[in-house]
Amino acid sequence: MTTTTSGLSVGALGALAAVVLAGALVPLRDDLDSAAFALVLVVVVVGAASLGGRLAGALTSLAAALAFNFFFTQPYGTLRVHAGDDVVTIVLLFVVGVMVGELSLLRERAVVRMRAQSEGLRDVHRAAELAAGGSSAADVWAEVQPALVHLLHLAVCRFEPADDEGYPLPRLDHRGRIEGTVHTHTPAGFEIPPSGVELAMDYRGRHLGRLVLVPQPGHGASLEQRKAAVAVADQLAAALANSNDLQPLT
Secondary structure, eight states: OOHHHHHHHHHHHHHHHHHHHHHHTGGGTTTSOHHHHHHHHHHHHHHHHHHHHHHHHHHHHHHHHHHHHHHHSSSTTSSOOOOHHHHHHHHHHHHHHHHHHHHHHHHHHHHHHHHHHHHHHHHHHHHHHHHHTTOOHHHHHHHHHHHHHHHHTEEEEEEEEGGGOOSOOOBBOTTSOBOSSOOOEETTEEEOOTTOEEEEEEETTEEEEEEEEEEOTTOEEOHHHHHHHHHHHHHHHHHHHTOSOOSOOO
């Protein structure tokens, strides 16, 4: 399920819950201040926004604001508002949902970045251990290729030796930057160009070949992920430099 679909589903359930709960509280309307009902609806809004993010928060808060207006502001049973305090309450109900949803989205992105950094460091360590232990280029490649595919969401990841390189591609440099002036941004980071990029396999001044990296459509990679991918690839270059066979790895 995509983030948008998930947010829409949670938002729809949250909106329904807000309306049903507001209707259920109508018998208490003469016994409690309208602010108490607003606080109850805020709980629903915060819950939906925390679970579903920005879209869920906006949908639920809109429904909660309308339900509060319909059931708890005079004249009852209409969307007209006479009291200025009620207008403020309705607006705040909507703003709370949007703000909590935005904070939830930022928290989720931060968690994703931290997880990507952790996974990237783990992949670098594994590849470095193999390279330092004298493992063959084929063994290091068997570790490096799936790590790169995972880190950068790749559809294609292949090695081409220096004497068998294909047509030029935009370069992913060793600082994690992608050549070019036009880039597509996603919440996860910049997308690798659809035609792919090349990552030079150089070791101590010796050019060994390149990695061709072609992305899955619609996936971005953060700068941290790209830097981790470069660090992983550097371990492959070290293993290749000590190999007598630079034929395409499989």
